[in-house]
Amino acid sequence: MPHARANVTFSQKDHALYHLTPEKDADYWEVEALYDLCFAPGREALSSYRLRDGIPPVAGLSHVARDAEGILGGAIRYWPVRIGLVEALLLGPVAVHPTRQGEGLGRALIEESLGRAAPEGWNRVMLVGDAPYYGRFGFVKLAGVKMPPPTNPERVLGRALSEGAWEGIRGEVRRWRD
Numbered sequence: 001m002p003h004a005r006a007n008v009t010f011s012q013k014d015h016a017l018y019h020l021t022p023e024k025d026a027d028y029w030e031v032e033a034l035y036d037l038c039f040a041p042g043r044e045a046l047s048s049y050r051l052r053d054g055i056p057p058v059a060g061l062s063h064v065a066r067d068a069e070g071i072l073g074g075a076i077r078y079w080p081v082r083i084g085l086v087e088a089l090l091l092g093p094v095a096v097h098p099t100r101q102g103e104g105l106g107r108a109l110i111e112e113s114l115g116r117a118a119p120e121g122w123n124r125v126m127l128v129g130d131a132p133y134y135g136r137f138g139f140v141k142l143a144g145v146k147m148p149p150p151t152n153p154e155r156v157l158g159r160a161l162s163e164g165a166w167e168g169i170r171g172e173v174r175r176w177r178d
């Protein structure tokens, strides 16, 4: 039951109390607007978006963080992907509003959502991102796992959600379904 857990709250140092909840259909366009604000123009031209086109984000894991007035402070989404016959979660995009960055909301979104992944049956998660940031969440470079070009292989990172879940997994990351 993806939506069964109680809402999680997160309090920033000098700012609002945030409620972290699974993303709902009604959140969709606001999350898109936040991503447009936080990422460079043309974000959807990135090759990782070809893995997402036409496939809905993973319900129950994708989250929004809203303050007590309902203002969106951050969001994280996940998509399902495949490497050969093996399933993985693709984490991202994750973004925090520029006026709310650096106070732990990104960490709260990542940790809360990842904490739900294993209980829902996911064994491994990957992303394309900055190793210095994601290293603090246990992500390491995935040698041998190839994202669609042009992706810098140094930015292809993964974390096992069950022991050894990335061991021996090599190959191209593909769409969940074609």
Ligand SMILES: CC(C)(COP(=O)(O)OP(=O)(O)OC[C@H]1O[C@@H](n2cnc3c(N)ncnc32)[C@H](O)[C@@H]1OP(=O)(O)O)[C@@H](O)C(=O)NCCC(=O)NCCS
Pocket: 038, 039, 092, 093, 094, 095, 096, 097, 100, 101, 102, 103, 104, 105, 106, 107, 108, 128, 129, 130, 132, 133
């Ligand atoms: C990345 C992002 C989601 C982090 O959210 P946040 O709420 O600011 O993150 P937190 O407060 O949990 O963590 C902040 C820490 O991460 C560090 N950090 C943020 N982005 C980083 C990056 N790209 N590389 C290395 N460190 C980074 C900050 O310097 C800060 O370090 P400190 O704890 O030592 O002070 C947010 O900065 C953001 O939306 N950025 C624009 C969109 C983006 O780049 N998303 C990630 C795509 S890979």
